[in-house]
Amino acid sequence: MRCRILHSSKGRLRVRVLGKKMSLSDADVLEYYLRSKPFVKDVRVYDRTGDAVIFFLHKSDRERVIKALAKFSFSDPENAALVPEHTGRALDREFEDKLFYSLVKRFIGKRILPAPIRLAMSIVKASGYIREALRSIARGKIEVSILDATAITVSLIRGDQKTASSVMFLLKLGEMLEDWTHKRSVDDLARTMSLGVDKVWVRTGGTEVLIPIKQVKLGDEIVVRTGSMIPLDGKVVEGDAEVNQASLTGEALPVHKAAGSYVYAGTVVEQGSCTVSVDKLTGSGKYDRIVKMIEESEKLKSSAESKADHLADKLVPYCLGGTLLTYLLTRNATKAISILMVDFSCALKLAMPISVISAMREGSSLGMTVKGGKFLEAVAEADTIVFDKTGTLTHSTPTVAKVIPFGGNDEDEVLRLAACLEEHYPHSIANAVVKAAKDKGLDHEERHSRVEYVVAHGISSSIDGKKALIGSSHFIFEDEDCKIPQGEEEKFRQLPDRYSHLYLAVGGELAAVICIEDPIRKEARTVLRQLKGLGIKRVVMMTGDSRRTAKAVAEAVGADEFYAEVLPEDKAGFIRRERQNGHKVIMVGDGVNDSPALSEADAGVAISTGAAIAREVADITISAEDLECLVRLKKLSIRLMERIDLNYRTIIGFNFSLMVLGAAGVLAPTSSAFLHNTSTIAIALGSMRNYLDEPKTLDESEDLAEVLWHEGVVPALAE
Secondary structure: OOEEEEEEEOOEEEEEEOOOOOOHHHHHHHHHHHHOOOOEEEEEEEOOOOEEEEEEOOOOHHHHHHHHHHHOOOOOHHHHOOOOOOOOHHHHHHHHHHHHHHHHHHHHHHHOOOHHHHHHHHHHHHHHHHHHHHHHHHOOOOOHHHHHHHHHHHHHHOOOHHHHHHHHHHHHHHHHHHHHHHHHHHHHHHHOOOOOOOEEEEEEOOEEEEEEHHHOOOOOEEEEEOOOEOOOOEEEEEEEEEEEOHHHHOOOOOEEEOOOOEEOOOOEEEEEEEEEEEOOOOOOOHHHHHHHHHHHHOOOOOHHHHHHHHHHHHHHHHHHHHHHHHHHHHOOHHHHHHHHOOOOHHHHHHHHHHHHHHHHHHHHHOOEEEOOHHHHHHHHHOOEEEEEHHHHHEOOOOEEEEEEEOOOOOHHHHHHHHHHHHOOOOOHHHHHHHHHHHHOOOOOOOOEOOOEEEOOOEEEEEEOOEEEEEEOHHHHHHHOOOEOOOOOHHHHHOOOOOOEEEEEEEOOEEEEEEEEEOOEOOOHHHHHHHHHHOOOOEEEEEOOOOHHHHHHHHHHHOOOEEEOOOOHHHHHHHHHHHHHOOOOEEEEEOOHHHHHHHHHOOEEEEEOOOOHHHHHHOOEEEOOOOOHHHHHHHHHHHHHHHHHHHHHHHHHHHHHHHHHHHHOOOOOHHHHHHHHHHHHHHHHHHHOOOOOOOOOOOOHHHHHHHHHHHOOHHHHHHO
């Protein structure tokens, strides 16, 4: 690609693409191509001018950026593949065009049209505001629309067409900016929350093969089992499953799916398994469903948001009363109208949800997905946190330390069989078994029949006509009544205590014990201490593991108390009792067996590498990289509530001051309207700022300022 360097400074390069008028899609391809380079810190591409502003990390990276630009081609399909389904560029362009045409129409109307026509147009526009006010009255509600309609109508009756026109223009401009601010926040968040399914099981030639999702073709048959997410839309051709469709429809109960039923990407199999014939490939409808989820999550308001909404509605009658009182005392309509130009509703109802969406967006960039402000408020207020052990306080990637065969079985063969069973159900311990077999080069064919997952116990199948089981001691020896091979009882008693144990039985007899090394996260103790410093008073660990192992882990991480050998219903029951006793409880888990507890908690937090059903049920999902994410979540939640409180006080104080100045005659109605709308947008943009101290490349408000200035909007407003 040919381009010219327009400006170069430390860590920043501005270039212009030559020889091609850039489209929106071209701009996206160039931007995401540059973003994919490890030496590029951030980039902004302007399609109208063909400019690209590139931020890089080190001085030496300047030449690397130039070489990358030289190699770039708009027609390269690999570059086009880097662009996500939605980028937000079209949304920005829509807003910019609307704003530009509004300014042009305003200029033409004031400079060219004669006064009678301007008056007629103002009356026509005013009728829309009057109709909206009458609808509010008909519903028995006194809302902001009544304030707007009253101010416009009084101005027109007084013959002050200029004031009425200016007020309507500012109201329209404010609505446009508010709508864009909200849509942009939702869009930013949605693009960070796409479904994260990398590989799927495809049935071919009577066997199942694990392949990357991008290799799936229309008509392929994919197999989805208990706890897994359905990655693509399609029709069930075999099997029976209970599918959780809450993310799509909001239904609380799972829906039964059998042959002939249709299933959707992003839903989760709670029980059973099914084979799905794919009829929509990756990305189909995914973004729209996520946007719907976010819009639904906005209904899950925190009590602070609800308080702001109720207060905004309650203050409207006082604004009307203040207007009437000012007129009765001063007999000055201009002063009275100045009060009507100011209301609390716009800022309160815009800034609060924007604050929440911005917190959700920032959380997403920091490795956490939050489904609503209600849950951030719960985290901020929580005094108790309950941890599952495996995959949370211990590493999400435990390892197989050793395999101890029984009954004359070969060590490699039993590990091969264990991996064959475990690979169908993603969990940290299952992943460890699969990895151990892979590391030893133990490839296998699917020799077993249909695999059944027994929640909180293990896996059941059959191989060569014999029942094959793998799971906990309780499952193998008590539920299934399997036996230890004769003469090997002492060997069984000598199993090393420092490991967690996974038991494999074939034909009713123990075939092997797989020793799992489950190292404690090195940051766990520090994280728990930091959480206590942020308001958590009680840390509880609950696990299905043995009391010996549970005690050792609890002491190592600094948990206040622990419970061992618990079932899923035990965890949920404990949390229910704590909530009934007045505690705010966070639950952190990653497995299918944690799902009931995650649902029961005020805020259920799932680990991103855990079972899909856990992520579906949870209110928040955090990165599995390290537990520091929990500290960031707690800080983010606390600062969100602080910002909502600050916005609340700022909006009330500033707008009340405008009312006083208007009543005193210091501010004209147009000035009051301008300052009110300007403050509303300023507070909304301020609410989009980052909450935490982690450095960001471009602050959202800086991003907006750059766009508006570069596209010529700010100079136009200044004129």
